[in-house]
Structure formats: C-alpha cells, structure tokens
Amino acid sequence: MAQNFQTDDIVCVLIKGQPxxxxxxxxxxxxxxxxxxxxxxxxxxxxxxxxxxxxxxNSRHRAALPTPxxxxxxxxxxxxxxxxxxxxxSDASDxxxxxxxxxxxxxDLLVGQPDLTALAAVWSWVNGPQTWFRLRRDRTxxxxxxxxxxxxxxxxxxxxxxxxxxxxxxxxxHEPVALTQQRRGLLDPVWSxxxxxxxxxxxxxxxxxxxxxxxxLLRLLGLPPDRRALKTWLVARDLLDPxxxxxxxxxxxxxxxxxxxxxxxxxxxxxAGDICAGDDTRVDLTAQRVYTLDDAATREIDDGxxxxxxxxxxxIWVHIADPARLIKxxxxxxxxxxxxxxxxxxxxxxxxxxxxxxxxxxLSLRAxxxxxxLSVGVLLDDDGAIVDSRCQRxxxxxxxxxxxxxxxxxxxxxxxxxxxxxxxxxxxxxxFDWRQRRGAINFDRPEGRFRRGDSGPELQVIDPSPARVxxxxxxxxxxxxxxxxxxxxxxxxxxxxxxxxxLPTEQELAEIPExxxxxxxxxxxxxxxxxxxxxxPHFSLGLDAYVQATSPxxxxxxxxxxxxxxxxxxxxxxLEEPELRELLDELEDPLRQSIxxxxxxxxxxxxVWLEQHREQVWSVQFLRWLRPQxxxxxxxxxDLAMDLVGHSDxxxxxxGQLLTMTVVHVDPDEGSLKLRFQ
Numbered sequence: 001m002a003q004n005f006q007t008d009d010i011v012c013v014l015i016k017g018q019p020x021x022x023x024x025x026x027x028x029x030x031x032x033x034x035x036x037x038x039x040x041x042x043x044x045x046x047x048x049x050x051x052x053x054x055x056x057x058n059s060r061h062r063a064a065l066p067t068p069x070x071x072x073x074x075x076x077x078x079x080x081x082x083x084x085x086x087x088x089x090s091d092a093s094d095x096x097x098x099x100x101x102x103x104x105x106x107x108d109l110l111v112g113q114p115d116l117t118a119l120a121a122v123w124s125w126v127n128g129p130q131t132w133f134r135l136r137r138d139r140t141x142x143x144x145x146x147x148x149x150x151x152x153x154x155x156x157x158x159x160x161x162x163x164x165x166x167x168x169x170x171x172x173x174h175e176p177v178a179l180t181q182q183r184r185g186l187l188d189p190v191w192s193x194x195x196x197x198x199x200x201x202x203x204x205x206x207x208x209x210x211x212x213x214x215x216x217l218l219r220l221l222g223l224p225p226d227r228r229a230l231k232t233w234l235v236a237r238d239l240l241d242p243x244x245x246x247x248x249x250x251x252x253x254x255x256x257x258x259x260x261x262x263x264x265x266x267x268x269x270x271x272a273g274d275i276c277a278g279d280d281t282r283v284d285l286t287a288q289r290v291y292t293l294d295d296a297a298t299r300e301i302d303d304g305x306x307x308x309x310x311x312x313x314x315x316i317w318v319h320i321a322d323p324a325r326l327i328k329x330x331x332x333x334x335x336x337x338x339x340x341x342x343x344x345x346x347x348x349x350x351x352x353x354x355x356x357x358x359x360x361x362x363l364s365l366r367a368x369x370x371x372x373x374l375s376v377g378v379l380l381d382d383d384g385a386i387v388d389s390r391c392q393r394x395x396x397x398x399x400x401x402x403x404x405x406x407x408x409x410x411x412x413x414x415x416x417x418x419x420x421x422x423x424x425x426x427x428x429x430x431x432f433d434w435r436q437r438r439g440a441i442n443f444d445r446p447e448g449r450f451r452r453g454d455s456g457p458e459l460q461v462i463d464p465s466p467a468r469v470x471x472x473x474x475x476x477x478x479x480x481x482x483x484x485x486x487x488x489x490x491x492x493x494x495x496x497x498x499x500x501x502x503l504p505t506e507q508e509l510a511e512i513p514e515x516x517x518x519x520x521x522x523x524x525x526x527x528x529x530x531x532x533x534x535x536x537p538h539f540s541l542g543l544d545a546y547v548q549a550t551s552p553x554x555x556x557x558x559x560x561x562x563x564x565x566x567x568x569x570x571x572x573x574x575l576e577e578p579e580l581r582e583l584l585d586e587l588e589d590p591l592r593q594s595i596x597x598x599x600x601x602x603x604x605x606x607x608v609w610l611e612q613h614r615e616q617v618w619s620v621q622f623l624r625w626l627r628p629q630x631x632x633x634x635x636x637x638x639d640l641a642m643d644l645v646g647h648s649d650x651x652x653x654x655x656g657q658l659l660t661m662t663v664v665h666v667d668p669d670e671g672s673l674k675l676r677f678q
Contacts, residue, residue: 005032005050010116012051012103012123015043019127021053021120023065037065037120051139053119054102066117074121076110081125084109085132088143100140106133131156173221178238194220195239202230202240203249231669242669243452243608245346245600252590253344253351253597257336264333265358268326272362276325278393278570285375286397289420290319292365293407293471299356300343301364302553304398305474307420307427308377312387315377316427318478319396322372323354323363323552324562333358338583341590343554346601348452352554359553367401374549374562376478380427384434389481391565407467425466428473435476440542441526443519448641450605456612457605461641475550476541482561483545485568487535492577493547493564494557494584497536499527513656516636516643520623521655531557531584533577556587606642607668618661620644620677622653635659635677646675653677 005011009024013034022034022043031044087109092098103123104114110125111118126133126141131152133141144152169191172183184192194217201207201214209218209225218225223233234240248254288306306317327334337353344351352359365371375394379387402410407421414422436442444464450457462468479496486493503525512518526540535545552559560575560583567574575583620635626645633648646661653659665674 004052005047010053010119012053012119013045013049014127015045019120019124021065021116021123024050035065037070038067051123051135052102054104063116066120070117071120071124074111074118076121076125080110081130081132085143089146092145098143098145100136100138100142103141106141170221173237176236180238198230198234199239199249202227202234203246228669243348243604245597245604247593247597247600248346251593251597252340253594257333257355258339262355262357265355268333268358269362272326278325278566279372281570282372282393282395283375285317285319285373285394286370288317288396289400290317290365290396290398291400291402291407291421292367292398293402293404293467296403299360299364300350300352300553301360301366301398301401303471303475303550304365304373304396305421305424305471306396307424310379312379314423314427315379316424316474316477317375317377318474318550319365319373319375319394319398320478320550320562321363321365321553322374322393322562323359323559324374324566325372326358326362327354327559329563337556337559338586339590341556341587342594344594344597346452346598347450347457347605353556354553363553365396365398367398370395370397374552374565376481378477378481380431382430384430384432386477386481386484389484391481391485392569393566402467404465404467404471407470408465411466411470421467421470424474425470428470428477431477432469432473435542438542439539441522441540443523445516445519446641450602450609452605457609459609459640476543476546478550479546479548480543482547482549482565483535483543485565486547487545489568491564491568492533492575492580493535493561494580495532495535496529496538496546496548497532498529498539498541500537500539501525501527515656516621517623517656520634520636520643524624533580533584557584560584604668604671606644607666607671607673609640610663610673611666611668614663614666616663620659620661622648622655622657622659622677624655633677635661637661644675646677648677650678 005024007024007026010021011024011032011034012019012021014020020036020040022036025033025035025042027033027047028044030047032047032050033042034045035042084106089098101109103119103126106126107114107119107122110122126135131149132144134144136142165188169187172186173179173191173195177183179195184195187195197217198221201209201217207214209215209227209230215225218230221233223229231240231242235242285306288308290304290306292301292304294301302321304319306319308315308317327337333354340353343353350356354363365373373394373396375392375396377390379389381387400406410418410421411425412422432442446464447462449460449462451460452458482493483495485491486495504521509518509521512521529538530536537544538546547561548555549558549561549565552562560580564574564580566572618637618639620637623634623636623643626632626634631647631649632645633653634643634645636643644661648659659677662676662678663674664676665672667673
C-alpha cells in the first residue's frame, strides 16, 4: 500500500466519522502519519483508510492545509451539484456502467477551483447527506444511476415520515398527563409495546437499568436509569397505580374475566326468574323474618339469619345464597371462578371471584326479593349442643338489609315486635359458650385494617360487636351441621381442620398480662389450618368437624360444598374423594397468592399511614421476640389495633410491657419500614 502514496501527498480520510484532508508526513509500517490544518494534531491512520485525491495529490501540492473555518466558507449549490451529476449520467443508458472520477476531478467540476480548501469542502459534501455520488471500494467516485437516486429519495422520504411519526408518538408520551384508553389508541403497536416494556422494567427488580436494552429504551424516552424516576413517569401518565401491590400484576385478578364475559352475565340474569332444575323441591320459607347483616360497603350479600318458633324451642335458621342454581359445573363462569378460587379484598375494593353484576344481583340475598338459598335450621339444647338440624334448598325473602351497627342496636334495645335478633344473639352466645367449654380459643380483640380513601389511607378498626359475634357464630354453626351431614353420609366435602397442640400452662399464661400479649403466646403454639376431604377435628374452633359453606359467591371451595350437598339431597351423583381432592388442589396456588397480595396491600397502606404520621410517638405493648439476636420484636399498637415488627433498644422487655414506638425510616415506594421500640 505504501507504494501507492508518497510523502507530501494530499489524501482524504474519515476520522471518527469526520471527513478531513491531510498531508502525508511519513510511514510507520502499514500506517501513515498525517498532518492536518488548524490545531488538529498529527495522527497515524491505516493505509487502507486513505483515499487519494487525484492529480492534486500527485503534484504534492505545497499550499497550507485549510482550517475547518476556511472549509465552511465554501457552500456547494444544490443546483450546480445536480447539473454536474446530470452531465455525467444524461447520455448513459440504464445498463451502462457510469465512469469514475477522482475527488480532484469532481472538485473541478463542482467548484472550478481545485485548491485544497475546495477539495476539503467537496470531500465533506461527498460524505454528507447528498444522494448524487458514491465512494467506491477502489476509492474513486461515481455518479449514482437515476434509479438508485429515486430509490434513495423514496427511502429518505420514508425515513422522514417515520421520524415525524416517532416525534408525534414521543410528544404524546412526553406530556405528563394520563394516557387514557383514547390517547393510548393513538399509539402504534411498536410504541404501545414500549410502554409495556417500561412497565416490565418497573415490575422486574432484577433488570439492570444501566445496561442494554433497558438503557436504550429509557434513553429513547428521555428518562435516566433510575427506578424512582421511572415510577414517577409511569404514575404521571396513569400507567401505574403507585399503591397497587406488585404481586397483583399478572395474577388471575389483574385482568377482566377470561371466561364468561358480559354476554354470559346478561344471559344468566335474564334467566334468573325462570324455573331451574331443583326449584320444584325448594321449601318456601319466605314467611320467615330474614335479616342480612354486613358492612355498609358490602355488595355481595351471601348470608341471612332468621328465628322460627318450633316444638322443643326456637330454631335458628342460616340462609346462604345459592349460586349453584345458575353457575353450572364446567360452564365458562365456573371455570373462571375456579381459576380465581376466591374474591380478593384490597384496601380500595374487591376483585371478585364472580362478576359483580351477577354476584350483587341474581346471586345475592336481596332485601324484598324472593331469592333461592341453601338453608340450615338448627335446634340447640340448653347447653348449646345441637339437638336437631335440617338442610334444604329453599326460597327466602329477606326483609331487612342491616349494617352491623343496625344489628347492634336491635340486639341491645330488642324493640317490641322485633326481638328476633336479640333472641338469636342469646341463642348463639349459648352455642359460643358450648364451644368454649370444648376448648375453643377465641381472640376477642379489635382488628385494624386500612381502606383507601379519597385523600389517602383510612384506618378502620373492627370491634367484635354483638352483631358481628352473632353472625360469626351462626356461620360456624352451619359449618358444623354441614360437616356432620358429610360425616354421617360418607360425603366428600372440603373439610377444614386443625391439629391439636400443647398450649402454655395456666401458670405460664397467668404470668402474662391478659390481652394481646397473652393472645400472642397462644397464637404462637397453634398449627396452620388444613383442608381435606375427610372430617377431622378443628382444635381452635372446638369442633369435631367443620366445613366452610357460607360464602359460595366469594369462595370456590364453598361452592363445591354446596354442589355436593345439593347432589346428595337430590340423590344425584356426587364427586368422590379423588375428584374433589383434585379440584381442591387446583385452588391452592390462587388461594396462597391471594393471601400474599392482601398482605402486601395492607403492608403498603400501613407504610403510607406511618409516613403521614412519622413524627408521632406511639404507645405499644411488647408481645415477643422474633429474632432475639437481632433485637427484632413483635409489638401490638392499640391505636391501630394491629401488630408491627421492629427493633427494640434498651433493656430486655417482658411480654405485655409498654414501650414507645418511633418511625426511623419509611418509604412506601421502596416498601421499606424501620421502627424502633424503647
């Protein structure tokens, strides 16, 4: 290569994309040392990268090399460039190979003064966005054929349109306003997919934002590789609810119903008044005075209570909504309910197992409406044991839609002509005492829970009021009756059980103050509840067998229990244990996931609450050590009616001892909380 060039030759070169001309000073192996005009230092360049300039180079022109400022003084006219190109191609046919020329020749053609400044200007123009000439591999220049220029211009037009389109898409995204469904519809699939990728980046803590491809995506939108900045950007455009549990995303509750859409719901509601299978065997109990009691915000009304005089004493009736009447096994809605397993209750509302339009209308026990139900009647003896019971499908007509506060008032006042609730409360208190004598464990304490309000978290403290205790005991009573039917008839049901454990001795408990600390000592000993297809004792309930069957609108296992009971009553085939076990196994994952999501949700709002009250000093009660070596303790916060975990400083506290709690650090965005107890 060195034989093609000599010292003092003028050559063209591209250095880091910048077109320059230089004087060849010397050779170093397969490299040449070049001198440039202006203040640029000499530089070694591979010989293969040098482009000869033509006759100007061969004459070893001794004029001074131009500076960048001098080169910029020469502006090439677009008209002259086009005329020069046309002069070279006008007489050539489409198939003819066009002649080549040197840079000096092209400079003479375009400028008419082939000095070094003009040469540098043309070399810069050749390597710019012009479409007329191309540099060949042999380092000569050639005019482009007309067809190629047309293709290039078409491509450039496409690129300009694409750039304009991308700029418009970016403008939509740069505005810090909510990306409504309508606005997002203005995005093409590529940009819409980029939004999804941004959400994936946020939800995947393992992704390194400082590396590709994440970095390129963030740079495209003008975002720094910072998770907090990304979250702020997503929240500002309503693409992310900052308070939504991360574990909710991608779960079965995160999207619309995959099966059984609005048309299915509308069809079922339209047929709710028709005669369905089994309706002819229902017992008419519409004359009973049925009460439904729930929180004011509850929309799925799945249980009601009634009192009925009878031989041997008053009968307690527990009426449960009968969704099995409309939701058939293996139907689209049934498959969706099985996939979800349960309704998920979060601080800002419910994500239902069944569509709310159906659950709150055709499936609920609505006041003043004739509703299908699965009803259990129970007669208790003076000690609270079950003397007699019956279970049947029925028609009921709830008369009163009460809140728990309404129920508490009726129980306390027992107004003349409306004493049923007061009597029901007394009967179910008798049942409660019976379970207590059998070893049932009751934690009769307020429970705090956060709800999402318009201005942030709202603390709701649920007290175990008479109405709540009455309804809870009625549900347990029905569960005991259903379990006894299953045990007696050899019926596979989703039984709930709990293995017996060794509790602290009376003396050990006496040393702990009564209240949350003593409850914590007992809870620590209890085993997890189990679910199986055979009846087994439930230790903390004090029952020989128990089946949850009171929330079939909200729990799929309860719906399975209903179907088994209905099939047994109507002498139809029932699920055998292996079949039921397989269905229950399917429910384990979504049930476990629902607990995880609910806990994360409450933990987040707890942190938001504490952030708003971080300057407050709280009085807490020490419960027990979780990790003594790390001074990690569990305490009860009476003002919040909940237990919290933090670090205890100072002396060794004992269970029940009062401490003060301060918030050392809290960041709901990061999900971090550090408390100190003293």
